[in-house]
Amino acid sequence: MSKHFVLDFDGTLINTDVYWEWIVTQFLGIGQNEQMIREAGERLFPVGYTVAQHAKGLGLHEALVQELAQRAREHVSEHHASLIFSDVPSFFSRFVDAEKSILTFGDREHQIERIRASGIHSSISKIRTASTELPKAKQLKDLAQESSLPVVFIDDDLDQLMGAYQARLPIELIRMRRDGQRKSKDDHKLDNEAWRVIRSFDELE
CATH class of the missing domain: 3.40.50.1000 (HAD superfamily/HAD-like)
Known part of the structure; x- marks a missing residue:
């Protein structure tokens, strides 16, 4: 049946774990603290995660929020199938x-x-x-x-x-x-x- x-x-x-670690590296690359990165992201998991909301939660200015969100969209488009x-x-x-x-x-x-x-x-x-x-x-x-x-x-x-x-x-x-x-x-x-x-x-x- x-x-x-x-x-x-x-x-x-x-394999979302790989995608998540890529996101962490993007925030590390702009000088954010790793523990704060992970904690801010994990707070969003129960309510609905986006890179933009993650960046806002870290207190980043709007231009950088949009830059990181666009970078994530491009990465998803190029690499998610793999x-x-x-x-x-x-x-x-x-x-x-x-x-x-x-x-x-x-x-x-x-x-x-x-x-x-x-x-x-x-x-x-x-x-x-x-x-x-x-x-x-x-x-x-x-x-x-x-x-x-x-x-x-x-x-x-x-x-x-x-x-x-x-x-x-x-x-x-x-x-x-x-x-x-x-x-x-x-x-x-x-x-x-x-x-x-x-x-x-x-x-x-």
């Missing part, structure tokens, strides 16, 4: 008949720009963006009610998986725990109980 795979973007489909994990194209090919959509968290315009630059949007039926006001669990609940296919939600973020689990949604949950990724470091007591754990899309059949 076919399925509807609802896929997180950052850390699941694309950051897609190597198992993603074969996953799309193997499950060509399944529906595949993205449910990502963050600033909608920023996330859509990055997804399109990555080159995978042509394999995706729809892009949804979550926020603190419209969390992933709420959107997954609506999806489960609307979809005629069994829904499989794949995310590397334990908070998002926990939200879906606590909502008791009638969907399959999978934690993407890629080797070497920041969100893959820690075990969770509900691994392989509340959700299945995989390290690659190659493990899916």
Whole structure:
């Protein structure tokens, strides 16, 4: 039976850790303190990250904010396709008949720009963006009610998986725990109980 795979973007489909370290180097290059850079950026992750907001949070003047934002847009356009994990194209090919959509968290315009630059949007039926006001669990609940296919939600973020689990949604949950990724470091007591754990899309059949 076919399925509807609802896929997180950052850390699941694309190596965001590499992109994040590039961002850090841009701020280091203009003399910012590394600890302050990381703390200012991480404060934005729960509400919707953009390079411009990051720069503003560091108190940079507007001209420099816009310069850094433009530099990031150019970098995304040139390099995001190379950051897609190597198992993603074969996953799309193997499950060509399944529906595949993205449910990502963050600033909608920023996330859509990055997804399109990555080159995978042509394999995706729809892009949804979550926020603190419209969390992933709420959107997954609506999806489960609307979809005629069994829904499989794949995310590397334990908070998002926990939200879906606590909502008791009638969907399959999978934690993407890629080797070497920041969100893959820690075990969770509900691994392989509340959700299945995989390290690659190659493990899916």
